[in-house]
Amino acid sequence: MAKRTVLCIIGTRPEVIKMAPLIRRLQNTEWARCVVLATAQHRELLDQMILRFNIHVEYDLNLMSKNQTLSELAAQAILGISEVITKTRADVVLAQGDTTSVFAAALASFYNNVPFGHVEAGLRTNNLQHPFPEEGTRQMIARISKWHFAPTLRASSQLINEGIDEASIYVTGNTGIDTLVETMSSLHLDTEPVSTKKTLLLTVHRRESFGKPLCDIFEAIKILVERYPDLHVMYPVHPNPNILLPVKQFLANHPRINLLPPQDYFQFLDLMRQSYLILTDSGGVQEEAPTMKKPVLVLRNTTERPESVEAGISKVIGTNRDDIIRETSLLLDSFAAYSAMRTEDSPYGDGHASMRIVEILSRHFRSTPQTRNKSS
């Protein structure tokens, strides 16, 4: 089979973590020339992960700029990605998730008549404002994708309910679980906690939490630490200034609140392993925690990942100060309540999602003659 150019787009930290196993598998096939384009929607955290996963970025649009609007970002990303699609004569474009970069990649592919494969398709809250703009972004991406790689059956049903052709939907599992399983195995790490120390791992970064919700979350953490003398908090702080300011105000200089810089993925997995309990608004952490057998309290009012809530492993508790104190105290006080939230299986994948995606693409290209002129 003639080589096909697969253009993989990455823009943020979680996109690198979730595209890395796919990129590596594509590089190991005989049929794919895998080209990586970074939009660099979030520069600092993206670079940390590109280095960690040793990804060779051929095109870097370096789009992050101060006070940029979503419209500016989208316009520049569509133009930049379009140029690279033309220059590389891409046969397929792949991207994961729901950022503006991913939408721009799908739209640029659509305009250039190049098929787009959406990794992690079908996640929904069905509320266009929560999260904004991601819910709208992922719904729009679905309209113009050729392949929808859904992480779960529920995500696939969402797409079917929206009228997406069933034949274009594949339940693959989440590629983030591939990265997790592969990393744990390469580091010879098991999933059991190494200590019984009461360590709470905290991560918060979502735009909806800026302002009062963040202050509420941090106040709750401070009260909990004062109430439980054996409680330790590990908190890798997101570098966004909207977060740094209230962190300083509420959490600085406490001997049992450990404020950390954004962690390298390996270090972060270790923090997860060593934690007793996780409080987060992160999507990826909600997906990883069941594999790590850690209960999660979700600091949001909605989640597009209800699978672990239904399995009893996570609970959506919102950002109200008293609710956070009550729900966290329950898990710290009652070992029965805590144990009930630890699970055997992850609903998000078995570690083979990227292998399935590569097989689907490979089958497609084996049965499709090359039509785009590669020689001119």
Ligand SMILES: CC(=O)N[C@@H]1[C@@H](OP(=O)(O)OP(=O)(O)OC[C@H]2O[C@@H](n3ccc(=O)[nH]c3=O)[C@H](O)[C@@H]2O)O[C@H](CO)[C@@H](O)[C@@H]1O
């Ligand atoms: C609306 C929504 O839910 N959107 C999600 C959001 O992704 P997210 O919420 O998962 O993002 P984060 O929390 O930043 O990353 C998490 C990953 O980072 C690792 N980690 C964490 C802290 C650290 O110090 N070091 C690390 O290594 C951690 O293990 C995990 O794998 O945006 C993506 C597009 O950008 C979307 O596709 C995705 O749906």
